[in-house]
Amino acid sequence: MESVPVRCPACGRDHAYSTPAYPCPCGEPTAPPLLRGAPAVRVAHRSWNDVWVTVRCASCAREDQWPQPELCCPCGSVLRIPVRPVATAAARAEPVLPAHIPLPRTAAHPRPAFRPVTIRTGDDAVTAAGRYLTWLGYRDVGRPGAGPASGIDLRGDGVIAHVDSRTRPAALRAVETLWLNALGASAAGVFFSLAGYAEDARACADGVGLPLFVLDLTGTPQPVNGPADELVSTGA
Template sequence: MAESVPVRCPVCRRDHQFTATAYPCPCGEPVAPPLDPGGAPEEVTDRAWSADWVTVPCRACARADDWPRPELGCPCGAVLRIPLRVLGQGAPPVAAPSVRPAHIPLPATAPAPRPAFRPMAIRTARDAVTATALYLRWLGFREIRRAAWPVPSGVGLAAEGLFAVVEPTVRVTSVRDVECLWLTALSESVTCVYVTLAGYGDGARERADSLGVPLFVVDLAGVPQPANGAGEELVVGGA
């Protein structure tokens, strides 16, 4: 199974269980960054792209590739960098094996489960927008396209009944950003979603909570995580 470690947010002291994402090596072996269960996570406040990648060798072929450094978006709004074992010290990095669970038939009356989201690694701003569009489609929104409505920062995406903003840079999302998104969605009578790489500034999450705006933080593995209650509700209920 994929490596998993407990993580306590240094900002709000909330406990999480983080599971490493495995990436496919060109040889076919899944590779995952080696997590350090004894290390302390760090809040990401400033982005440096050189620090957002880690070189991990493949256990099968010894090929070393750069993969996104593991991160976790806490519901309090903090983005946490997960500690890693120092490569070359201690136990060597071990790739997570691919395990296929036994099939368990569902009752005839049960709804079809949503398939697992398949992320794409983010290396450019365009990748961040594409990963968000894939995630919105996974949530149930259809015909994702560039929005015609202007946004103060980031990239606007639209679908039937949806207006979303993606901030694909290291800029922290502000209260004004959240309010502009909400006002535009209100005028068009659609649902709104905010997705960012760098997290949310002072007051932004509280304002989103008061307006019912779903917030997400996407890591460099391309996996958006809900950053408030409205985001968690959207993940559970879907579009």
Template sequence: MTESMSVRCPVCRRDHLYAAPVYPCACGAPLAPPLLRAARPEPITHRTWTDDWVTVRCPECERQDQWPQPELGCPCGTVLRIPVRPVSAPALPVPGESRGPVRTPSHLPLPSTVVTSRPTFRPVTIRTARDAVTAAALYLKWLGFRDVLQPGVRPVSGIDLRGPGVVAQVDPTTRPSTLRAVECLWLNGLSTSAVSVFFSLAGYADDARARADQLGVPLFVMDLTGCPQPVNAAADDLIAAGA
């Protein structure tokens, strides 16, 4: 069982219910980073690999290890870093608060719950840019796209993944993906009659998000757990319908 908390996006003021992701400790016990409720989530405007990891202590075996920093992708395109309680701080109860079962954020249709006929999506932890492309390829295959190929060298077109009926771009940089990148991806999909899907680690510029909505390009953000989250209606529709 993990804790959940209400998170308000400081950009669009939308409220979300966030539950920290649960992973198995080396001892086998389920473990989630303890959320720091007193701290305010902040938009991610710059990424460094070292800042995207937090130390978490397992209450069962007392092992301390590095875990991906919890993040939440808001539909407005903002990616929020969720503060985590330091391992040295005691886990104090919140007065008047009852801990219930894990609840899925209503705006994020997670892969394991959207379509019951699919198996649970198993992400891969992202530590490098190559890992980000691998995670996106696995997600496209989970959606039902077959023979998704990852070229050995990134082509000039910027397309990282191709398969029958789909092209995808993965932006692992620390800056929001641009309008030009979204339009180039859409044109590549249009020329091959394929669905164009964009994955980004740092979210999207406002004009890129607006253009994607106009063109119907599904946009996803990924945190370091490797689990893509939809940020526009086209992405929600793709999850619901599949390939």
């Protein structure tokens, strides 16, 4: 695990920081590459661009958004640890596919029409989402034993999902939590909501490639971002 010396600009205390590694979907542990020798920056105000950094997996070359490395100093300061930037796709002369353009359907066999479940309760919403994941091609989809407190309402072979049945839009924190849970489980994450999504939650999901669906009361999920469109087009 990479470690770098970090000095707090507020109190002058020295630290040794090791960045945490998360599993890439290919299974390889991946961590943001730290920029050795660059001074840490004290966090005064947060913005969306400060929260995430682009990281390329050394094994499969996949690029994803990862949490910006930070350190909490005992003096109370939060320090942002600089990372080495990833070269752009253009600089590497590689073709790039915009994330918001749905891919052609490449499922091995055409799927039959989806049969929805009318939603009257929160349990109905979870049932409808589980049926939809199975329709997309995920196998062995069911409710995990840990229950809703874990933040995971459905789990299948290679997928976990959260189903938000509340009457207000899903928040940024819920989307971040599902994405991190999916990274930790080396699985795809899929989010379902009855009331839509806050603007920053949608921006986060777009940035990390997390599919978002809205459930109407007929129990039919509708994709609301590019990753969800692609999942519907390609299947699991």
